[in-house]
Amino acid sequence: MNIHVDQPVEKPPLTIRLCGPRGFCAGVDRAIQIVVLALKAYGAPVYVRHEIVHNRYVVEGLEAKGAVFVEELDEIPAEHRQQPVVFSAHGVPKSVPEDAQARNLFYLDATCPLVSKVHKQAMRHQRLGRHVILIGHAGHPEVIGTMGQLPEGTVSLIETIEDAEVYVPADPANLGFVTQTTLSVDDTAGVIAKLHERFPLLQAPAADSICYATTNRQDAVKEAAPGCDLFIVVGAPNSSNSKRLVEVALRAGAKQSMLVQRASELDWDQIGAIGTLGISAGASAPEVIVEEIIEAFRSRYAATVELAITAEETENFLVNRELRNVPLTREDMAFVNG
Numbered sequence: 390m391n392i393h394v395d396q397p398v399e400k401p402p403l404t405i406r407l408c409g410p411r412g413f414c415a416g417v418d419r420a421i422q423i424v425v426l427a428l429k430a431y432g433a434p435v436y437v438r439h440e441i442v443h444n445r446y447v448v449e450g451l452e453a454k455g456a457v458f459v460e461e462l463d464e465i466p467a468e469h470r471q472q473p474v475v476f477s478a479h480g481v482p483k484s485v486p487e488d489a490q491a492r493n494l495f496y497l498d499a500t501c502p503l504v505s506k507v508h509k510q511a512m513r514h515q516r517l518g519r520h521v522i523l524i525g526h527a528g529h530p531e532v533i534g535t536m537g538q539l540p541e542g543t544v545s546l547i548e549t550i551e552d553a554e555v556y557v558p559a560d561p562a563n564l565g566f567v568t569q570t571t572l573s574v575d576d577t578a579g580v581i582a583k584l585h586e587r588f589p590l591l592q593a594p595a596a597d598s599i600c601y602a603t604t605n606r607q608d609a610v611k612e613a614a615p616g617c618d619l620f621i622v623v624g625a626p627n628s629s630n631s632k633r634l635v636e637v638a639l640r641a642g643a644k645q646s647m648l649v650q651r652a653s654e655l656d657w658d659q660i661g662a663i664g665t666l667g668i669s670a671g672a673s674a675p676e677v678i679v680e681e682i683i684e685a686f687r688s689r690y691a692a693t694v695e696l697a698i699t700a701e702e703t704e705n706f707l708v709n710r711e712l713r714n715v716p717l718t719r720e721d722m723a724f725v726n727g
């Protein structure tokens with residue numbers, strides 16, 4: 390008789406470099422809190438215009454609590470007009486709150502304060518008689534929101550260094566720029582340098598437009614990526630800041646880099662033989678998914694997690710006045726924070 394004894398299969402070793410800061414920024418945390426608190430204060434449904442942040446898991450978690458996502462205000466049924474509608478973290482053109490008022494809607498604005506700051510800088514340029522150059526990605530909701538702070542024709546969008554090379558302003562002596570908050574720090578520096586070279590009188594905003602969270606996440610990836618066989622960025626394909634982290638990882642020397650939304654998406658054949666894995670997460674990606682992905686690797690590799698911390702973040706933004714007295718418990722945010 391042959392007795393077959395299964396030999397324990399030894400897992401291959403894997404070093405995971407886990408970036409910090411990663412994941413939720415203060416603006417995302419605040420935006421999600423606003424929806425959660427609005428549901429507690431006013432009951433379901435709470436309408437949200439556009440994905441509150443660009444992450445399906447967050448959106449679905451809020452839907453399970455009673456949020457209803459729409460792209461435009463006219464999708465809100467007349468019988469629910471007394472229920473709040475929340476504007477997403479990315480900001481909205483001025484026409485949106487105006488439209489909400491005209492429709493007698495009660496709105497709560499979850500625009501990140503750092504996006505609002507960019508809006509103010511754009512308006513300041515205009516007040517000082519400057520034509521505004523917005524550096525950003527066409528069609529992104531933040532770009533639509535920032536352009537929509539000013540009258541049509543008073544903002545020009547520049548996406549690339551090539552755009553900067555050929556841009557012809559009406560008055561080169563009266564220009565001011567702002568940027569989208571989630572751009573590549575390095576690419577944007579190149580675009581700004583080109584614009585300055587061509588238009589020496591171009592005025593910068595009074596404060597940086599690319600936010601602290603974007604900058605810190607890119608810095609951490611730059612530090613961790615060299616020597617990685619694979620670099621995973623937890624985030625969605627429509628998340629600008631997450632996509633930039635994939636580019637940063639590749640430029641900093643990761644052999645491969647990819648956006649991953651859930652552990653179930655991991656293609657183990659494609660991942661193949663790796664010894665060093667970098668992990669970061671975009672500003673809209675919940676920590677529970679980072680944990681899920683680490684666990685998926687632990688089940689196949691003898692993984693050691695090393696932290697690659699390049700900054701500490703202490704930013705915290707208050708929610709809207711109307712919601713400050715509504716208690717927020719740890720359990721309320723457990724669906725994203727674990």
Ligand code: 0JX
Nearest residue numbers: 442443570571628629630673
């Ligand atoms: O596409 P973005 O990176 O602007 O948005 P996302 O992924 O929802 O991140 C959080 C919101 C950022 C606003 O600046």
Ligand code: SF4
Nearest residue numbers: 414416501503570600
């Ligand atoms: Fe605000 Fe920056 Fe977060 Fe955008 S990425 S929500 S600007 S802190």
